[in-house]
Amino acid sequence: MAEFFAQYMPAWGAYLLTALISVALLLAVVGLGALFFIWAERKVAGRIQDRLGPTRTGGKFGWLQSLADGIKLITKEDLAPADADRLLFRLAPYVSLAPSYAALLALPFADGWVGWEINTSVFFLLAILGLEVFGVILAGYASGSKWSLFGGMRQAAQVVSYEVPLGMCGVIPVFLCGTMSLTTIGNMQAGWATNWLIFHDPFTFMVFWVYFTCAVASVNRAPFDLAEAESELVAGFHTEYSGLRWSFFFMAEYNSMFVVSGLAAVLFFGGWNGPVPIFASWKAAGGGWEIVADLAGCLNFIGKAVLGVMVMIWVRWTLPRLRIDQVITTCLKYCVPLAAFCFVGALAWQLASLPSPNDWLSPDPAGRAAVREPWVERAEDGAERSGTSGAEELARLAEDKR
Amino acid sequence: MATANREQIIELDVRTDELLVNMGPQHPSTHGVLRLVLKTDGEIVTHVEPHIGYLHRCAEKIGENLTPRQWIPYTDRMDYLAAMNMNLGWSLCVEKLLGYELPEKARHIRVIIAELGRIASHLVGMGTYGLDLGTFSPFLYAFREREKILDLFEEVCGARLTNSYITPGGVTGDLPAGWLEKCEAFLDQFVPVITEYHTLLTTNAIFIQRTAGIGVISREMAIDYGCTGPVLRGSGVDHDLRRDGEERYTEMYDGYAFEVIVEKDGHYPRDHDYPPVPPEAVLGDCWHRFYVRMLEVMQAIDIVREGIEFYRASSGDWGHPIKLNTKLPKGEVYLETECPRGQMGFYLVSDGSAIPWRVRARSSCFCNLSVTEELCRGCLLADVAAIVGSLDIVMGEIDR
Amino acid sequence: MSEGPQFLDALKSRFGDHIRGVNLDNIDPWVEVAPEAIVEVCRFLKTDPDARFDMLNCISGVDYFQPDPAKAKRAGFEPHLEVVYHLSSTITKHTLVLKVILPRWKDDQPGQLPELDSVAGVWRTADWHEREVFDLMGVYFRGHPGLKRILLPEDWEGHPLRKDYELPLEYHGIRGR
Numbered sequence: 001m002a003e004f005f006a007q008y009m010p011a012w013g014a015y016l017l018t019a020l021i022s023v024a025l026l027l028a029v030v031g032l033g034a035l036f037f038i039w040a041e042r043k044v045a046g047r048i049q050d051r052l053g054p055t056r057t058g059g060k061f062g063w064l065q066s067l068a069d070g071i072k073l074i075t076k077e078d079l080a081p082a083d084a085d086r087l088l089f090r091l092a093p094y095v096s097l098a099p100s101y102a103a104l105l106a107l108p109f110a111d112g113w114v115g116w117e118i119n120t121s122v123f124f125l126l127a128i129l130g131l132e133v134f135g136v137i138l139a140g141y142a143s144g145s146k147w148s149l150f151g152g153m154r155q156a157a158q159v160v161s162y163e164v165p166l167g168m169c170g171v172i173p174v175f176l177c178g179t180m181s182l183t184t185i186g187n188m189q190a191g192w193a194t195n196w197l198i199f200h201d202p203f204t205f206m207v208f209w210v211y212f213t214c215a216v217a218s219v220n221r222a223p224f225d226l227a228e229a230e231s232e233l234v235a236g237f238h239t240e241y242s243g244l245r246w247s248f249f250f251m252a253e254y255n256s257m258f259v260v261s262g263l264a265a266v267l268f269f270g271g272w273n274g275p276v277p278i279f280a281s282w283k284a285a286g287g288g289w290e291i292v293a294d295l296a297g298c299l300n301f302i303g304k305a306v307l308g309v310m311v312m313i314w315v316r317w318t319l320p321r322l323r324i325d326q327v328i329t330t331c332l333k334y335c336v337p338l339a340a341f342c343f344v345g346a347l348a349w350q351l352a353s354l355p356s357p358n359d360w361l362s363p364d365p366a367g368r369a370a371v372r373e374p375w376v377e378r379a380e381d382g383a384e385r386s387g388t389s390g391a392e393e394l395a396r397l398a399e400d401k402r
Numbered sequence: 403m404a405t406a407n408r409e410q411i412i413e414l415d416v417r418t419d420e421l422l423v424n425m426g427p428q429h430p431s432t433h434g435v436l437r438l439v440l441k442t443d444g445e446i447v448t449h450v451e452p453h454i455g456y457l458h459r460c461a462e463k464i465g466e467n468l469t470p471r472q473w474i475p476y477t478d479r480m481d482y483l484a485a486m487n488m489n490l491g492w493s494l495c496v497e498k499l500l501g502y503e504l505p506e507k508a509r510h511i512r513v514i515i516a517e518l519g520r521i522a523s524h525l526v527g528m529g530t531y532g533l534d535l536g537t538f539s540p541f542l543y544a545f546r547e548r549e550k551i552l553d554l555f556e557e558v559c560g561a562r563l564t565n566s567y568i569t570p571g572g573v574t575g576d577l578p579a580g581w582l583e584k585c586e587a588f589l590d591q592f593v594p595v596i597t598e599y600h601t602l603l604t605t606n607a608i609f610i611q612r613t614a615g616i617g618v619i620s621r622e623m624a625i626d627y628g629c630t631g632p633v634l635r636g637s638g639v640d641h642d643l644r645r646d647g648e649e650r651y652t653e654m655y656d657g658y659a660f661e662v663i664v665e666k667d668g669h670y671p672r673d674h675d676y677p678p679v680p681p682e683a684v685l686g687d688c689w690h691r692f693y694v695r696m697l698e699v700m701q702a703i704d705i706v707r708e709g710i711e712f713y714r715a716s717s718g719d720w721g722h723p724i725k726l727n728t729k730l731p732k733g734e735v736y737l738e739t740e741c742p743r744g745q746m747g748f749y750l751v752s753d754g755s756a757i758p759w760r761v762r763a764r765s766s767c768f769c770n771l772s773v774t775e776e777l778c779r780g781c782l783l784a785d786v787a788a789i790v791g792s793l794d795i796v797m798g799e800i801d802r
Numbered sequence: 803m804s805e806g807p808q809f810l811d812a813l814k815s816r817f818g819d820h821i822r823g824v825n826l827d828n829i830d831p832w833v834e835v836a837p838e839a840i841v842e843v844c845r846f847l848k849t850d851p852d853a854r855f856d857m858l859n860c861i862s863g864v865d866y867f868q869p870d871p872a873k874a875k876r877a878g879f880e881p882h883l884e885v886v887y888h889l890s891s892t893i894t895k896h897t898l899v900l901k902v903i904l905p906r907w908k909d910d911q912p913g914q915l916p917e918l919d920s921v922a923g924v925w926r927t928a929d930w931h932e933r934e935v936f937d938l939m940g941v942y943f944r945g946h947p948g949l950k951r952i953l954l955p956e957d958w959e960g961h962p963l964r965k966d967y968e969l970p971l972e973y974h975g976i977r978g979r
Contacts, residue, residue, distance in 0.1 A: 049542040146423045150445075150783065222536060223608055231431040231534045232784050320608045321536025323784040324445055455953035462938070463962055498829060625856045625892055628927030634892075641892040648897065735829050736888050736899065738859060747888065749862050753877070760963075764860035764888070772930045801953060 022115040026104045030255050035066040037254040041313050048317045076243035083144030084240065092142055093241070093248035096135025099128045100252040103259045108183045110272040110297035111283075121182040125263055126163075126170055129218065132256060133159040136220070136227055136237045139249070143240040151236025154324055155220065155227035161328055162217040165335035169211035172204060172346050173197050173267040182263075186271030193275035194357045198268040201356055203345035208268045210338050212308075215260035217327065219253060222316035224327055231321075254309075261308025262301065269304050272297030420448065427456045431534045431787040434797030438774070440786065447786055450778040452771060457801040465761030470496040470570055470750075471726050473761065478564035480763060481799040483526050484742045486519035486555070488799075489568040491739040495748035496570035498650045499735045500724070507713065508572040508721030509654055514585070514709040515558070515567060517702040521592075522551040523742035524695045524702075527794040531692060532603055534791030535612050540602045547595060550588050557581055572721020582710050589703050596699065604696060605677045613689040614682035617777050617789035624686065627776075628769035631744030632698065633793055635664045636691035643740035651739055658708050663697045665690065670697055688792035695794070698742075727756045743767050743794055763802050767795040809853035817843060822903075832886075832899035837918050840887075840902055844924045847889060847898065855889040855898060858921070861931035862886045863939030867906060867965045881906050883916060885941060904941065906964075920946040938963040 005014035039054065042065065046053025058064020080089050106121035106128075108114035118124060133155055140152015176197060177185045189195050198208045217224040228236035238249050265271055272294075279293035322330065426437035435456035441449035461480065465473045470492070477492045478485040490512060497504065504512075529544030552562040557578055559567035567574055603609050619629065624637040634641055642662040644655050661671040665685055670676075670693070683689040732754040738747035744766025751760040770793045778786050813833070814821050820839035825832050835843050847855045867881040868874040887900040908914035915936075920943035922928040932943045933952040940961030943949055950956060960967050969978045 045538075049539045050546055051542065146421060154445075225536070226784075229536060229784070231536055231787050234429060317537075317539050318602070319537060320532065320603075320606065320612060321784075322608055323612060323782055325782065326608075326611055455951075455955070458953045460962065626926045628858055628925065639892055646892075646895045733828055736860070736886075738890075745859070747860055749860065749886070749888070751864055759866075760862075760864045762860070762862040762864075764862075768930065768934075769927050772927060 022105075026101070026115055029104060029258075030101050030251060033258050034251040034254045035070065037257065037309055037313075038069070038250065039063060039066045040310070041254075041316075044310065044313050045317045048314070070247065073243050073247045078245060079240075079242045081144050081240050085142040085144070088138050088142035089144075089240075090245070092135050092139035093245040093252075094135070095138055096132055097248045097252040097255075099131035099135075100255045100259065103128045104255070106182065107259060107262050108186060108266065108271065109301055110294040111183060111187055113294060113298055114183060117181075117183065119179065119181040119184075122170055122174055122180045122185070122263075122267070125182070125259065126167055129256060129259065130159065130163050132252060135249075135252065139241065140227075140237040143237070145240050147233045147235070147239050148237050151227040151229070151233050151239070154229075154233075155237060157324070158220075158224065158226060158327055158331075159218055161331040162214045162335070165210060165331060165339040166214040166218055168336070168339035168343055169207050169214060170263075170267065172207050172343055176200060176204070176346065176350060182266050182271075186266045186273065189270035190273045190280065191277050193270070195273075196268065196270040199357050201346060201349040201354065203342040203349060204268065207339060207342035207346070208264070210335055210342065211264060211268070212311075214331070214335055214339075215264065216312055216315065217331070219256040219260055219312075221253075221257065221312050223319040223322050225316075225321060226324055226327060229321060257309050257312055258305055261312070262305040264308055265301055265304035271304075272301040274300050419443075425786065427453075431791060433530065433790070433795050436771075436790070436795065436797055436800075438778075438786065438790070440778075440783070442783060445783050447778055447781055447783055450775055450786065452774050454768075454771070454797070454800050457797045459802065461802040462761050462763060465758060467757065469726055469728070469756050470730070470758065471723060471728075473758075474566045474569050475564060477763075478566055479798055480765070480802055481523070481741060481743060481746070481767075481796050482563060483796055484519045484523035485563060485565045486515050486568060487523070487739065487741040488746065489566060490516050491737065491741065491746045492748050493568050493570045494650055494654075494739060495735055495737040495750050496724075496730075498737050499730055499733060499750055499752060500570070500728070501731075502571060502724070504572065504654075505719045505721045506716045507576075507718050510709050510713040510716055511573050511577060511720060512568055513654060513658065514577075514706050514713065515555075515573070517705045517709065518551050518554065518585070520702045520742045521699050521706075522548050522555075524699050525551075527695055527742070528599060528603070528692070531791045531794070534787045535609060537602070537609075540599060543595070543598060543602070547592055550592075554581070554585055554588065557584070569723040571724040572719075574723060576720040577713070582713065585706065586710060589706060593700075593703065596696070599696065600677055604693060605680075610680050610682060610689060612784075612788055613687065613692060613792065614680055615684045615687050615689075616781065616785050617688045617792060618684050619686045619773060619777065621686070623773070623776070627773045629744070629773060630766050630769065631740065631742065632663075632691055632694040633744065633770045633773075635662070636694045637686035638665050638690075640664045643738055643745055647738060647740065650737060655705075657712065658705055660701055660705055663694050663701055670694075676700075688788055691792045691794075729756050730754065730758065738764065741766060743796065743799065744770055746799075765799045765802060767793070767797075768800045771795050771800055809847070809850055812850065812852065813843065813846065816846065830897070830899050832901050834901045834903065837902050837904060840900070841919045841921055841924065843900065844887070844889075844921045847900075848924055852894075853896070853898075854891045854893045855896070857890050857892055858925040858927050858931070859888040859890050859897075860886075861921075861928060861935055862888075863935040863941055863963065865906070865939060865963060865965045869966045883939065883941065885918060885935065887921070908942075915940050915942040917942045917944055919944050920949075922946055937961070940964060 005017050043053040043061065054062030054065035056062055057068045080086055103125050105115040106118055106124045136155040137152040140148045140155070173185055174180055177188050179185060189197060193199065197204050199205065220227050228238065238246055241249065279296050282289040282293040421442045423440045423442055424437065425440055426432040427435040432438065437453040437456065439451045439453065440447050459479070461476050464476055474489055474492060477488040480488050525544040525548045529541035532540035555565055556562045558581065559565050559574060619633065619637045621637050621639055624634050624639060640662055643651060645652065645662055663671060668679060730752040732752055734751040736747060736749045738745040746766050747764030749762035749764065750758050753759040773793070774790060777789050781789065810824065817839055820836040820843065822834040822836055847853045864884040864886060866879045866884065868877040883904040883906050885902045885904065889900065890897045902918060904916040904918060906916065908916050918941055920928065920932055922932060929947060930952060932946055933949060935941050936943060936949055937951040937953055938961055951958060959970060971978050
């Protein structure tokens with residue numbers, strides 16, 4: 001986008017404008033996303049529980065309910081307990097919201113539709129999502145309430161533990177694709193659903209579920225919502241918060257849910273590439289058609305991410321909460337070994353060049369979109385043509401790439 | 403019992419400073435206004451002290467100033483989740499003093515109503531237990547069915563929560579026409595719903611993890627602490643006042659076939675339709691208490707069905723409430739009935755006037771709650787909610 | 803019901819004078835026990851193979867006092883306190899009522915609570931029941947593990963179930979009467 005604007009204005013202006021547009025768009029995703037998810041959560045929970053959920057505000061489905069709640073929260077008094085560490089208490093919601101929002105920067109919504117194109121975006125996302133916990137710990141510590149302190153400490157223990165399997169699960173698609181760039185990982189899964197990484201081999205299928213479990217735990221959702229555990233800790237880390245500050249925690253929570261689901265969509269479910277490659281030819285056509293295809297891809301991606309969030313909502317309203325020792329046990333005894341096992345398994349599968357469903361199922365006439373680093377394929381092709389050994393060619397290409 | 407000892411091993415691992423936490427009187431999982439003062443070492447609770455009395459409404463003192471029939475509404479407000487059973491206990495106590503013989507029809511009405519009250523009360527117990535463990539949906543599923551029972555109660559006496567329907571001398575009115583059919587229809591649609599509860603709670607892996615082996619009350623401990631009702635039976639003590647109580651109460655259930663819900667050799671009566679006891683569960687733990695309640699709902703359904711048949715076959719009068727100013731004979735009586743939460747006893751001392759000299763209510767939850775102090779020692783913070791929830795207390799009854 | 807079963811005879815022969823009276827005519831027959839023997843009697847009843855009263859259902863205090871002097875003459879009793887124990891057995895399914903008669907005030911000095919030995923060592927449920935009787939009726943239980951008010955606030959004055967109790971005019975700024 002910056003290149004486009006650079007035609008009409010100085011480079012710094014173009015970059016500033018591009019940045020502002022990206023930020024505005026992502027803010028809209030955070031804001032509208034949170035509003036939508038809170039409404040959806042209430043509606044889905046209502047339906048799960050044989051109720052209607054909100055029905056009145058804004059007409060038929062109560063779709064303005066979140067907005068009304070938001071206005072109510074803005075007008076509420078911003079209370080801080082007398083015992084609170086006022087500076088940290090006020091700071092905590094922002095510390096929580098900022099990383100969650102920043103994570104969106106590196107999350108691609110479609111091919112090239114990303115706020116900040118970096119080639120280590122998987123790493124960046126996992127790292128920055130881990131920062132969100134500081135807000136919670138800070139809130140727990142600064143509130144001057146024992147329940148909040150419990151919540152903060154629980155959250156710290158939980159997130160520190162779950163970062164480990166989450167990272168391991170994230171690494172598997174990375175080594176399968178040979179890149180840390182989410183855009184590239186997404187593009188590699190183009191074509192039919194069989195090309196999605198989740199169907200690559202049995203281990204990636206297994207690891208997705210581990211990833212999802214850890215993701216639910218790391219965004220602090222039931223059955224791992226120990227930090228706010230309302231039946232034990234009243235409301236956990238946000239017991240003492242009110243008004244807009246309180247709602248910031250929720251915006252952060254719902255946004256994180258969206259981000260981890262989106263990450264799952266890119267890593268395992270082909271991102272913006274649908275189960276059926278309808279828009280593949282449009283994409284190839286370029287120009288205006290390409291934008292339409294990207295738009296469809298963006299909607300596709302959002303759909304997948306929202307589906308992930310809906311599953312989290314469904315789980316929340318179905319399962320009881322685990323106890324703290326059981327949460328840690330689940331992580332250390334089940335998730336970590338499973339993730340490690342899948343890591344080794346997927347690696348072995350790849351090394352043994354065992355087939356993935358795409359190899360014999362793909363009806364795509366354009367040929368299979370291999371889940372491989374393109375430059376590896378090019379190296380192989382080149383080696384075949386030129387008669388040099390593949391290894392030499394690889395080394396040369398790797399040199400070029402650098 | 404390996405499961406039961408696991409916490410103590412954790413406790414000895416690391417010791418940090420103790421934290422004194424006030425759980426309640428305003429807390430989501432203390433079922434009203436119970437206040438627990440917890441001493442915790444990290445997540446591990448080293449000492450629990452229950453403080454009660456926040457809902458004390460001087461019911462016993464008021465009872466010394468009212469005639470027995472006037473006191474009926476006050477019994478409603480003791481265990482407000484099973485008001486009908488409270489009414490029944492007090493009515494039987496007064497009738498015992500008066501030597502009143504109940505007509506056949508009134509007896510069956512009382513059985514039907516009392517057992518419906520038991521179902522309604524256990525539904526709340528089940529639903530709120532889900533809440534304590536952090537799952538919200540079963541609570542609403544339970545209330546959905548409870549509402550239907552309350553609708554039936556409303557049709558019978560006009561009130562949903564504080565019914566004052568069963569009174570000394572019988573009941574305040576006959577069952578309305580068509581009520582029995584509605585009641586049967588409710589039972590028919592209710593039975594399959596129970597499977598749903600079992601899926602969501604009883605057999606749920608997380609639920610079992612949270613409750614099995616937690617808060618184990620041994621047989622001796624349960625009796626020693628005077629625990630009654632599902633808490634006692636969950637510990638494997640074969641004691642149910644509907645069968646073992648005094649004649650005045652058990653004759654009400656004459657002709658009814660029911661088995662006391664208590665574990666024998668790893669099995670519960672009639673558990674063939676229901677999930678088996680999981681291997682992790684230890685007799686007397688939270689899971690068993692919960693399961694006993696769930697099975698008692700089934701038992702109550704059968705009793706109501708029998709009651710409906712008996713009622714149809716019975717002839718005669720539904721009994722008439724005694725006059726407000728009936729003079730009580732001089733003497734004193736004590737009678738316990740099997741209420742949903744345990745044995746509710748009423749003690750009435752009369753000096754020969756219409757107003758009792760002394761009224762005393764023995765609350766089941768009061769005794770059940772006294773176990774907490776010993777039970778919660780050394781458990782995790784989350785287990786406190788699980789244990790207190792499994793005792794299924796109602797503060798209105800404890801504080802009176 | 804326990805219509806004079808064996809353990810009553812055993813009780814009488816064992817404790818002799820400490821069993822002050824047995825009333826089998828009442829609807830619930832009761833046994834009156836001397837205050838000093840209550841713990842021993844309870845322990846005997848709990849362990850005796852014929853009795854096996856393993857469960858203490860209730861401890862109640864009853865105040866026999868007619869505050870109205872006109873009615874007091876016709877009341878038919880001397881002012882006194884009764885502590886009533888309702889026992890039952892989960893094994894034999896018997897029930898029994900024990901009574902202890904105490905003076906309303908120790909040494910007849912108003913304000914001095916009458917004393918009685920605690921049975922909390924026999925049944926642990928007695929702990930809370932005795933606290934309640936202490937709280938509402940004003941009987942001091944010797945040897946109780948932690949005798950303090952249970953239903954009322956700890957700084958409450960008086961014992962409300964006494965017949966001559968008067969509500970305080972004011973409690974921490976809250977109007978009483």
